[in-house]
Amino acid sequence: MSAGPLTLYGLKNCDTCKKALNALDAADRETAFVDIREEADLQRLVPAWLKAVGAEKLVNKRSTTWRNLSDDEKSEALGSGAKNVLMANPTLIKRPVIDTGSEILVGWDSGTQQALQA
Template sequence: MATTTLYGIKNCDTVKKARRWLEDAGVNYAFHDFRSDGLSAELVQAWLETLGSAALVNKRSTTWKNLTDAQKQQAEQGDVLNLLLEHPTLIKRPVIDTGNQVQVGFKADQYAELFH
């Protein structure tokens, strides 16, 4: 089976719930912290192509609220890659990549379906 990677920020409550679920379910996974491990343009571009910017960008985040109007406008017009690389906390968390499928967010029933 492909290696599963969970992307997020270690102090995010939703990421903690996802990690706990994976551990309780016995899923072998690697954790990649946006802040300490960074993100490549290629990876973020692949997520944007797979998930779309509407699913990937967290417009309810403090980071979004602190962006300038020009930055928000840039994102609304689809130029979101550089913004996400510059502000990785704009990415909805967690992003999970099973090697076969990429999903964003955490819901226990979705994870159960993904891994069983």
């Protein structure tokens, strides 16, 4: 892997975020970690992420937070109210969100890993 520094947005206790950080560290990628609950400027970031990847990809529909939402909140989260629902429930954001400087990658799957190797 090459290219410039990355910013990884996630949660300190998230296993997937830890896996991503470890893999990026092993590949000598300079990566800054930002906790989405404590440090991230969600007011600025969430709209940019939604524009870049869309609510369907950014909302973690496998999370406990998702299961605890009402049906109205779920449809809002995937529609025009996504920004408000995600800002009110940061743990609903699929993790990690990786900002490469030129694109936003969501999740830690083979697609994300391949994109970071390019």
